[in-house]
Amino acid sequence: MPFSDLPDTLVKNVASFLPPRDLCRFEMVDRWTHQLDTDELWKTICENRWKQWPRYRLTPEQLEWIRENLPSMNWKRRFVWVEDDATRTRITWEEMEAHTWYFNFTPEAGGRGSDTLQTCRFSQGFLFLSQYLPMPYRLEVVDGVQYLRIYHFPPHRVDRLPNAEWLITNINVTFVSCGENEALAFRERGFQGNHVERGHITT
CATH class of the missing domain: 1.20.1280 (Monooxygenase)
Structure with missing residues (x-):
């Protein structure tokens, strides 16, 4: 046949x-x-x-x-x-301001796992982070790589995680995007031991 x-x-x-x-x-x-x-x-x-x-x-x-x-x-x-x-590894400012973000310092910069883990938000060109005044931010591309610039701090490289969430890092800090109703699975750069489920941070 x-x-x-x-x-x-x-x-x-x-x-x-x-x-x-x-x-x-x-x-x-x-x-x-x-x-x-x-x-x-x-x-x-x-x-x-x-x-x-x-x-x-x-x-x-x-x-x-x-x-x-x-x-x-x-x-x-x-x-x-x-x-x-x-x-894709270039995020738009609309996405920056629409996503849920988690922030932590690296262990070398004083990060202490869930003790220093917190949520943050980007809105109207500013980063809002607990215990800090609003800080202006901007996105820029240098030699084909996108960076997040916040105030006078070292540039933060924009990248993607295997689960398609956004990862933004410099030597001192990490920003990770996460859906509102999703668990935060990121376990690197001082996030070890953190468990975030539906917006609640636990150890």
């Missing part, structure tokens, strides 16, 4: 075991595979891929956001869009 004569359901069942890169190659084999409806396969890939990324996990709220903001995209194109968005 020619491959193209196999039932679509059987072919899609076989294709469901393919990782994203191989599924893309499969869809390019010929016109028939290119026209095969694989949208549900891509949705399953998205669900599995993003379940460890709190900011992109397919919760009801995220599904609603996708319907409103990416309505014309199929699940394959949504997968590509999120993969690009989750790995």
